[in-house]
Structure formats: C-alpha cells, structure tokens
Amino acid sequence: MEIKNICCIGAGYVGGPTMAVIADKCPDIKVNVVDLNEDRIQKWNDKNLDKLPIFEPGLAEIVLRCRGRNLHFSTIVNENIRNADLVFISVNTPTKKYGLGAGKASDLKWVEACARQVASNASGHTIVVEKSTLPVRTAEVIKDILEASQTFSSKGMQVNTFDVLSNPEFLSEGTAINDLLNPDRVLIGGDNQASIEALSDIYKSWVPSEKILKTNIWSSELAKLTANAFLAQRISSINAIGALCEATGADVREVSRAIGADSRIGSKFLDAGPGFGGSCFKKDILNLVYLCEYFGLEEVAKFWESVVTLNNWHQSRVAKLITKKLYGTISGKKIVILGFSFKSNTNDTRESAAIQICKDLLDEGAILLINDPKVNKEQITIDLGLAPETEINNLDSTINQKGCWLFVDDMNESFYNADAIVILTEWPEYKEIDWNLAESRMRKPAWIFDSRSLIDPENIRKNSFNFWRIGDGS
Ligand code: UDX
Ligand code: UDX
Numbered sequence: 001m002e003i004k005n006i007c008c009i010g011a012g013y014v015g016g017p018t019m020a021v022i023a024d025k026c027p028d029i030k031v032n033v034v035d036l037n038e039d040r041i042q043k044w045n046d047k048n049l050d051k052l053p054i055f056e057p058g059l060a061e062i063v064l065r066c067r068g069r070n071l072h073f074s075t076i077v078n079e080n081i082r083n084a085d086l087v088f089i090s091v092n093t094p095t096k097k098y099g100l101g102a103g104k105a106s107d108l109k110w111v112e113a114c115a116r117q118v119a120s121n122a123s124g125h126t127i128v129v130e131k132s133t134l135p136v137r138t139a140e141v142i143k144d145i146l147e148a149s150q151t152f153s154s155k156g157m158q159v160n161t162f163d164v165l166s167n168p169e170f171l172s173e174g175t176a177i178n179d180l181l182n183p184d185r186v187l188i189g190g191d192n193q194a195s196i197e198a199l200s201d202i203y204k205s206w207v208p209s210e211k212i213l214k215t216n217i218w219s220s221e222l223a224k225l226t227a228n229a230f231l232a233q234r235i236s237s238i239n240a241i242g243a244l245c246e247a248t249g250a251d252v253r254e255v256s257r258a259i260g261a262d263s264r265i266g267s268k269f270l271d272a273g274p275g276f277g278g279s280c281f282k283k284d285i286l287n288l289v290y291l292c293e294y295f296g297l298e299e300v301a302k303f304w305e306s307v308v309t310l311n312n313w314h315q316s317r318v319a320k321l322i323t324k325k326l327y328g329t330i331s332g333k334k335i336v337i338l339g340f341s342f343k344s345n346t347n348d349t350r351e352s353a354a355i356q357i358c359k360d361l362l363d364e365g366a367i368l369l370i371n372d373p374k375v376n377k378e379q380i381t382i383d384l385g386l387a388p389e390t391e392i393n394n395l396d397s398t399i400n401q402k403g404c405w406l407f408v409d410d411m412n413e414s415f416y417n418a419d420a421i422v423i424l425t426e427w428p429e430y431k432e433i434d435w436n437l438a439e440s441r442m443r444k445p446a447w448i449f450d451s452r453s454l455i456d457p458e459n460i461r462k463n464s465f466n467f468w469r470i471g472d473g474s
Contacts, residue, residue, distance in 0.1 A: 001125070001198040003029060007084035009114050011035035011044055011073060013054050013176070013279070013348060014131060014169050015090035020062045021180040023071035025206045032072045032080040044073035055347040055374045058177035081121040086199065088167075089114045089142075090131040095283050104290035106135050106283065115142045119149035122160060127195045130166045133228070133280060135287050136221045139164045139189075165190035165199055166217045168224035173278065174345030186212045189220020225288050229304055232281040234269045236310040242272035242471030243317065252471025253453060272471040274353035274424050274451040275315040277342030282308055282351055315353050318470075319360030322449055325468060326419055331365030331403075334418040334443075338411065339425025339452075340372040340380055347374035353451075354424045355383045362386065362403030369406055369414035373427055377407040415441035426452040439463045 008019045011033045023031040035041050043053040045067070049060040063071070074080070081087055091110040096102050111132060118128055128146060130139060146162035166189035171179040186203045190196045200212050215223070242252040252272045260267030276282075285308050292301035323330050342352035349355065358368055362384070370380060381387055389406045408414040415421070415438045423430055431454055439446060448455065450469040460467060 001085075001127075001194050003085045003127075003198050003202060005029070005084050006031045006086050006088065007080040008033045008088040008090055008131070009035070009077065009081075009117075010088075010090035010092070010132070011037075011040055011053070012090065012092060013056075013173055013346075014171065015088065016044065016052075016054055017056055017059055017171065017176045018090070018131065018169060018180060019088070020059060020066060020071060021177065022202060023066040023069075024062045026202060027070055029202070030070050030072075031066075032074065032076075032084070034074055034077045034080050036075065036077070038075055041073050041075050055345075056173065056176045057345055062177065077117060078121040081118055081126075082123050084122070084126060085124075086127040086129060087118050087122070088129045088131045089118075090169075092279075093132050093134060093283070095286055101290050104286040104293075106133075106287050108134070108138060108141065111138065112141065112145065115145040118162075119146050122162065124159075125161045125163075127163045127165060127198060129199060130164070130221070131169055133168060133224050133284055133287075134166075134221055135291060136218055136225070138221065139166055139217045163190065163192045163195040164217070165192075165195055166220035166224075167199060168220060170224075170227065173348055174343055181206065183207060183211060187215065187220050187223060188212065189215045189217040189223075191217065225284050225291075228280050228284040229288050229307065231269055232276055232285055232311070233304075233307045235271075235273070235276045235281075236307045236314070238270050238272050239275065239314045239471075240310055243314070245471040246473045249473040251474050255471075271453065273426075274318050274357060274470070275311045277350065277352040277354075279348070279350040282311070312356075315356045316360060318353070318449075318451055319357045319364075321468070322361065322420065322422060322447075323364050325447060325449075325466070329364070330361060330419075332367065333420070334367045334369060334414075335361060336408075336411065336414045336418045336421045337361075337368050337370040338372075338421060338423045338430050339427055340370055340375045340383075341425050344425055344427045347376075347379075349375055349379055349383050352383070352425075357422075357424060358384060358405070362405065365403045367404055367406075369408045369418065371408045371411040371414060372425065373429060380405075380407065412437060412441075417441070417443045418446070419443050420447040420449060422449040423452055423454050426454050430454055435460050435463050435465075439465065 006029055008015045015033055019031050019033045040053045043051050052060060089111060091114055093106040096105045096107040143164045151160045168187055186207055188196050188199055196214055203212055241255055245252040256270040259265050260270050285304050289301045289305045326333060337358060340354045341347060341349055361368060377388055389404050445466055447466045453469055
C-alpha cells in the first residue's frame with residue numbers, strides 16, 4: 001500500500017506545519033490541506049509570507065519551497081478526499097460548552113462531520129488518520145461511521161474500504177518545525193498492519209525507524225492525553241513550589257536546577273511562569289477528567305483536575321499580587337504588559353495566562369499598555385472582550401473609570417508615566433530592554449514584575465526599580 005495522495009482536513013496550528021513538513025520531505029506525495037475557513041486558506045496562499053495565518057519559525061521557508069509543487073491549500077474538500085489514499089483529520093476539538101460532559105468533555109462534532117464527509121466522498125481504499133487529540137475510543141466512532149458507508153460490488157467484494165489509525169501530534173508551538181523534523185517519537189496506533197506500515201513509510205523518509213512506535217489504537221489515543229497531562233502537571237507542580245518559595249525565602253530557579261539534576265526527574269519543563277496556556281493542556285486534562293469520571297474513577301479524576309485548578313489559582317495570584325504591591329489599588333494606573341501570546345515564538349493566544357491576568361487587572365480599573373511582537377490588536381480585542389482605546393493621550397481622563405487598554409507597537413513609547421512593567425511572555429526582545437530609558441520615563445516608585453525569569457537582576461541592580469519575579473523569596 002503506497003501513499004501518493006494525502007488530504008488533511010484542518011489547516012490550523014497542527015495541520016498546517018505537519019503537512020508542510022511531510023510535503024517537504026516526501027516530494028513524490030501530493031499533499032492537499034483543506035479547511036472550511038476561506039480566510040485562513042487565502043492567508044496560506046498569500047504571496048506575502050508574512051501573512052501566513054500562523055507564525056512558526058522556519059515554516060515560511062518550507063511553504064515557499066513546497067507550495068504549488070506538492071503542497072496545496074484550498075477549500076475544495078470533497079474532491080480532495082475522493083483523490084486521497086490517506087486523510088488526516090486535524091480539526092479542532094474544543095471543550096463542550098453545553099450538554100452532556102459540558103466544561104470537560106471534548107466536542108467531537110467537527111470530527112464526526114469530517115468522518116461523514118470522508119464516508120460519502122472517499123473512493124477505493126482510504127486510510128483515515130486521527131491527528132486531532134481525541135478522547136480515548138473516538139476511533140470507534142469514526143470506524144462506525146465509515147463502516148456504515150462501505151460499499152460492496154454485486155459479487156460481494158468491498159469497493160470502498162477504510163482503515164482508521166491514530167497518529168497524535170506532539171509538536172510544541174514555537175518549535176513546531178524542529179519538533180516535526182526531529183521528533184522524540186512518532187506514535188501510530190491501529191490494528192491493520194498494512195495501513196500502519198503505509199503511514200510509517202511516510203515518516204521513515206526522515207525519522208529513524210526505531211523512533212516510530214506502534215501500539216493499539218486506544219493506547220495511542222490515551223498516550224497523547226497522558227503526555228499532555230504529565231507535562232501540564234510539571235508546570236502546576238513547579239508553580240505551586242514557586243509560591244512556597246516566595247513565602248519562605250527560597251528561589252524557584254535554584255530549586256528547579258537542584259531537582260532537575262536528578263536524572264529521574266530531568267531538567268526540562270521546570271520553568272515557573274504565569275501559568276500554562278495553549279490550546280491543548282487544559283482541554284486534554286479536562287478530557288481525561290471526564291473519562292475518569294465516566295469510568296467511575298473519582299479519585300483519579302480529582303487528581304488530574306487539581307492540575308487545572310492550581311493553574312487557574314496561580315494566574316489569579318499573579319494579578320492579585322501586582323495590585324497589592326501597587327498599594328492595593330491600580331485604578332487609573334498605567335501598567336505596561338509585555339507579551340500576550342501563551343509562549344514566545346507563536347502568535348497563538350489560546351488559553352494564554354495573559355488573558356486572565358489582563359482581565360483581572362482591567363477589573364481593578366488599570367490602564368493597560370499591551371505589546372506583543374506577533375499578536376495583533378484584533379486578536380487581543382477578541383480575547384479581552386473589550387475594544388482598545390486609540391489615543392495614548394486620552395488615557396489620563398479614564399482615571400477612576402473602568403479599566404481600559406491600548407495596543408503599543410513601540411514599547412519604549414509606553415513607558416511614560418507607567419507605574420509598572422509586567423512581563424508575561426518570554427519574547428527574546430524583552431531581554432534587550434533599555435532599563436535606564438524605562439526608568440527615566442516611568443512614574444516612581446516604578447515596579448517590574450517578571451513572571452518569566454527573563455531579566456537578570458544584575459542588569460537592573462543600579463536602577464531604582466522595585467523588582468518582583470516569579471518564585472523569588474530572597
Ligand atoms: C487542533 C486541536 O485543537 C488539537 O487538539 C488537535 O491536536 C489538532 O487540531 P489546531 O490545529 O491548533 O489543533 O487547531 P486550529 O488551529 O483551530 O485548526 C483547526 C482547523 O480546522 C481550523 O482552521 C478550522 O477552520 C478547521 N475545520 C474545523 C475544518 O476545516 N472543518 C471542520 O469541520 C472544523
Ligand atoms: C503542548 C505539548 O508540549 C505538545 O507536545 C502537544 O502536542 C501540544 O501541547 P504547546 O501547548 O504548543 O505544546 O506548548 P508547550 O511548550 O508545551 O507550553 C505550554 C505552556 O506551558 C505554555 O504556556 C508555556 O509557557 C508553559 N510552560 C512550559 C511553562 O510555564 N514552563 C515550562 O517549563 C514549560
């Protein structure tokens with residue numbers, strides 16, 4: 001079974017980069033990425049590579065090499081499914097907002113819709129691959145839908161046939177291209193050996209065979225949820241210890257270094273921060289919690305739910321301590337927010353800690369001057385549910401009114417009369433701030449709140465700043 005033609009449904013943060021890398025590494029395979037969202041597809045096809053719908057280091061170069069050659073972006077779904085030997089389902093699976101499992105279970109309506117679309121358009125034998133993170137046993141739903149539409153010839157031979165595989169994505173935004181090119185492992189779950197081998201052959205074009213793990217389909221689905229739950233758990237753990245460091249005089253960076261040197265623990269994913277964000281961690285843990293509750297495992301459910309509860313508490317803790325340090329009131333005070341994306345090197349703001357922290361500061365009446373190198377004003381407006389002010393000069397008149405915000409392109413311009421600078425994302429440019437200039441423009445006493453341990457305290461030792469950084473009780 002040789003794959004010559006791939007269709008990927010969903011041109012998002014996962015589908016886009018993953019297909020770009022497959023197209024780059026497998027020039028003989030035609031890769032069609034389809035999406036219902038016309039605007040998104042137009043951006044993928046834009047001549048100006050700065051307009052690609054997602055920012056990911058290294059992605060634009062690959063798109064430039066492959067687009068129009070064997071990588072195509074379009075809204076033509078049915079025809080591309082018909083021509084495909086293999087269909088990746090890479091659509092979003094948000095947490096259900098209402099009905100059974102609301103607030104925890106994943107909403108599978110788009111996955112189901114995709115399965116139905118594949119069922120009614122595929123021809124010949126089609127391998128359907130779950131790329132989206134899905135609850136365990138979703139493959140069964142997809143299989144049911146596909147099997148119900150398998151067709152038979154008059155002699156009883158199957159004409160349209162399907163196989164379902166699980167092939168979860170472990171890429172991390174901001175380093176997605178490197179993660180795809182040099183994965184720790186590729187995971188393929190399924191029960192049909194020929195289909196597993198066909199998908200495996202694609203990855204073998206650049207991934208060593210020993211890194212391609214083959215499991216049953218349920219293990220593969222559960223491994224993805226578990227990987228994200230373990231990673232998120234590490235962050236809640238270190239953030240919890242960070243709060244204790246602040247209370248006791250310890251330093252969370254020193255604690256991280258000390259525990260990370262233990263090879264059983266390992267040094268990665270131990271950076272205390274403003275709380276984890278991103279589209280996956282919260283959603284996947286809540287999914288896991290729902291599964292545990294469904295199977296009557298209440299204690300297991302509670303254990304994992306506490307990772308999310310801690311993260312929510314931690315985000316509100318950061319906003320509260322900013323208010324407390326600024327004499328308990330920030331109404332009408334100018335606060336510079338540096339970074340809005342959920343981590344650096346991405347324009348993605350989904351579940352970003354910055355959203356809740358900014359909302360809490362706005363509720364206290366603050367004037368926020370928000371800067372981010374890749375997130376635009378429109379996205380922040382959607383996330384905060386509040387339109388920005390347009391003129392920095394208007395802001396003084398809003399004192400004592402409800403909070404407001406303004407987008408600033410040039411952060412140096414935002415320092416005038418600001419009471420505080422709050423670093424929420426670890427963008428490298430924030431390491432280069434001219435602190436003498438900032439100090440000269442800010443109102444005194446001026447505060448810096450560094451939630452990402454980005455600033456070397458030595459660099460501001462000679463300035464008059466009050467300085468708070470995450471997990472530093474010294
Ligand atoms: C999504 C899921 O959030 C994640 O759990 C999963 O692992 C992979 O898919 P991501 O690629 O980051 O991750 O989502 P998003 O950027 O929202 O992209 C999904 C795309 O699917 C959107 O562009 C949306 O328009 C498209 N879509 C959705 C379809 O084309 N058809 C549909 O029926 C539904
Ligand atoms: C995550 C998983 O890492 C990836 O394998 C999976 O496929 C999708 O979900 P992603 O959400 O893109 O990837 O980014 P990740 O690097 O995991 O960061 C998630 C959040 O944790 C970010 O808000 C980040 O700032 C935060 N984080 C990460 C910390 O606060 N400290 C750390 O040490 C690491």
